[in-house]
Amino acid sequence: MAKVTIKGLTKIYGENTVVNRINLEIPNGMLVSILGPSGCGKTTTLRMIAGFEQPEEGEIYFDEERITDIGVNKRNIGMVFQSYALFPHMTVAQNIAYGLEQRKFSKEKIHEKVQAVLKLVHMEPYADRKPKQLSGGQQQRVALARALVIEPRVLLLDECLSALDKKLRVEMQAELRKILEETGVTTFFVTHDQEEAMTLSDYIVVMNNGLIEQIGTPFEVYERPKNQFVASFLGKANFFKKERHFDNGETDLAEIFAVRPEKITVSKEKNEKSLKVGKVDFITYSGNITTYAIEVEGSQVLAEIQNASANEEIVKGDMVHIGWEQGAQIPLEV
Ligand SMILES: Nc1ncnc2c1ncn2[C@@H]1O[C@H](COP(=O)(O)OP(=O)(O)OP(=O)(O)O)[C@@H](O)[C@H]1O
Ligand SMILES: [Mg+2]
Known part of the structure; x- marks a missing residue:
């Protein structure tokens, strides 16, 4: 749980500046959606926050701590990607326990934490199943549980609901909102679905071509878009x-x-x-x-x-x- 500050963050691949000096300041415990057309730099931004990519320029802070040069493992981040890649040979409980074992928690502590998070995502009855014995939405919850169990300071979700059908997605959105309110973890949520961004977020960041076009509450970006791009990207105009x-x-x-x-x-x-x-x-x-x-x-x-x-x-x-x-x-x- 941390305030996240991003200053002048830039990523360059070859000759392409795919994230171009973006600035963001996200208060502790907020849910921020990043919205924008394919290729605009959303995943790259998350990967820099996670530490998988090094920025060419700029800084990232969690609270007052500068984490720009700190390794992935030391940032204490939870992540769920579109292909949530559960370990197929492990049960639900083992999948969730994995990150805790890496962090050398005691057996008792691990059991306790796994049970608590299973309860949070309503998956207690499924602890001993393998991923292939679960529905898409259930697998998605396990992936979320696995990310949450380490009590991350920041949670990064990249299109994690897009594989689900509309009805399940809407259910999961409500569920996710509730879980995030309970845990209070600062969350970045990447989506293509503007309705999803509107209903879930405290703030929406609209990106285009590596740049941030606008940041605001869902109300602000819909009712008071700054320019033609934002007005037509969010809703019809x-x-x-x-x-x-x-x-x-x-x-x-x-x-x-x-x-x-x-x-x-x-x-x-x-x-x-x-x-x-x-x-x-x-x-x-x-x-x-x-x-x-x-x-x-x-x-x-x-x-x-x-x-x-x-x-x-x-x-x-x-x-x-x-x-x-x-x-x-x-x-x-x-
Ligand atoms: N490792 C890489 N090497 C070179 N170019 C890359 C690399 N990773 C991403 N890019 C390019 O950077 C740009 C931004 O990619 P990114 O994955 O951040 O887009 P995105 O906004 O997440 O798009 P989508 O909505 O399609 O997932 C794209 O033009 C992409 O081709
Ligand atoms: Mg992406």
Whole structure:
């Protein structure tokens, strides 16, 4: 359990700077998700925190202790990767005990700690099974137990839930949140799944091309994304641009803002919210919401309308009025 501070951390492979002077300060006990497209440097960042990779530049601190040059084994880190690689020939209990044996705990102490962590992940009845006799979600819990049993200062989870089906994943997310609250361990969580990041995290770090685009609470990064990349990476967004026209005929981009699809209103009749007119290109019904793709001034605008009450009958090809509240406009960096 530690506060984690990262200063100017950089990793270079050949000519590629894959992590580019990133800075982070994560308070003790927080769960931070790292989100970003494939290849943006998420795993590399975790590997540097773990000590598997040496940074070309920069520092890592756990609390006030500089750990940049300390070996993997001395950092006291728990890790779970996507392929959680349990030892196939060992039972669940032996898998979990392994790290403790390495650390030369007594037999009694090991038994006690293994039992406690099995209880934490609800796997007590499975202690004597081999990994291949377990479901994916159960194996995943064992991997988590193995990482937690050493009482790590920092827990690193790299896409550890992505192999699970949607229902199990959602169950495991809730479970994980509970376990992390109980243990209070500072956790870095890498995922491709933005919904997972939103529901699990205290903070979200959005990375792109080795750089951090934005850090904030899920609310902040969704409601107040800084730029077009963050706005479109987390959820869907409509972009509206205002151009500036000069006397010499040139134009440039004066202003850009985003409006989330769920903030857009659609109606056949003009009303006090109406701002623009468009033609319905297509309509997608997905149970709880209906999505309207509307062609407005040459671009497509998406509007998501809740199906809580019967919506007005709008069909493909209709001309409609769209609008939004002033507060729904998110100003972005030009
Ligand atoms: N050992 C290595 N040698 C050279 N290049 C590497 C090495 N490891 C990673 N890279 C490159 O560094 C970049 C970042 O890789 P990284 O694994 O951190 O991406 P990621 O964000 O975890 O992506 P994904 O979501 O696909 O797992 C990629 O372009 C990758 O090809
Ligand atoms: Mg990765």
